[in-house]
Amino acid sequence: MWKTLISSVVGSLLLFPAFQALAEDSEYEIIGAAYHAEDIEQLLYEERYTPIDENGKGEVHYVDPDGERIAEKSLDYSYGDSRPSFELRDLREDLHWSARWTDDEERIRLARGSVDAPDTETVDAKSRQVIDAGFDPFIQSQWDRLMDGERVTFHFAFPNRLTNVRLRAERIDAEDSPIQKQEEDWVYFRIRVNSAVLSLFADNLYLAYDPEDTRLMVFRGRSNIPDADGEGRDVEIHYRYP
Template identity: 20%
Template structure:
């Protein structure tokens, strides 16, 4: 926890000195079925000369200690950021480096006892990497408002492959007129039958996520991804 507080202080001072718009906000993840607390996300959006260049995310467990860390570097691309996720509990490592021309270098280790896998992969346009999904939504905001179905290719580090998804406004919207509910699902029918869809709730005014309902990029102690309800009480990504 002391390490996190120290980093918070450095980021705050960095933003003050250079006149940036750095933001810090939190997300609370709960088990989708039991609604029990799983972890807290602490996000740091770092800006340089008005441009969002990086997001650092710290994952905090029930004991109040950090157990995982994620870095998203948007300097070369918003939809295809360089990505690093580490989980100190298991030794998990996920890393993506954008080589250009939609070529990516991937490094993956499931746990400390697993062999590090590394490969290069080509992902057709439109390619999306991890948190770049959020920018893909914002870049196509008006199309989604007009009930268009969008298709994109999402890079999976664990599978060292990509999967094609489609996203569109869900048939059933919320009772809140300020919220747009989007449904994300596999494009291929046989995968849709196997993989449950993801639902993302966006604030229409801020164009930021207020709630996420689906699979998490954080795994439990058995290496299985959480099925989570993730709420952002004040501001989201």
């Protein structure tokens, strides 16, 4: 269970030419090309981020190599950059995952499964609360501490397991990261469960950032989009900023 839990968190120069052209013709702020973790020439899908509007809302469109949209996600950053509410829908199946704040913003309602009859749980929000794509703004907000070698802990709300788990982020050397596409000047981080016992059963997440503008360049871990059979899969996502 915990191996799936930690791995379900949340542009590449290796994009297939036709797929790259399709993405460049559209109006997206960020494009992530998701490759099979063990074969980064095997493109699985793209995640395409629309710009955030004046109300703090944006969308992510997930598109397969044939150009078909397979999932979509709505994000609401009005609750804070690192703790957006969200809903992710798999357009191939009757499945969705969501995290929504209560009116007092002290608790988070988590849901997974069928849109009409989901499994739900409400969890208490923590002082360093992170939700979904908010992990990237959180890393940026803790940049100086991480660069100084500190280990930074936070809580991450997981609709996949209907729980709010404590994680730890830390800077690591490039040679300690399994990310296949690396650049010499990038900075590398690892995210793991902040528990010696649970970490034995959990996969880590790995990130690569460009220190010049603190942009996320690569994410490696379990995808939040299952394959066509509904099975989880590990990916390496390469981001670019058109």
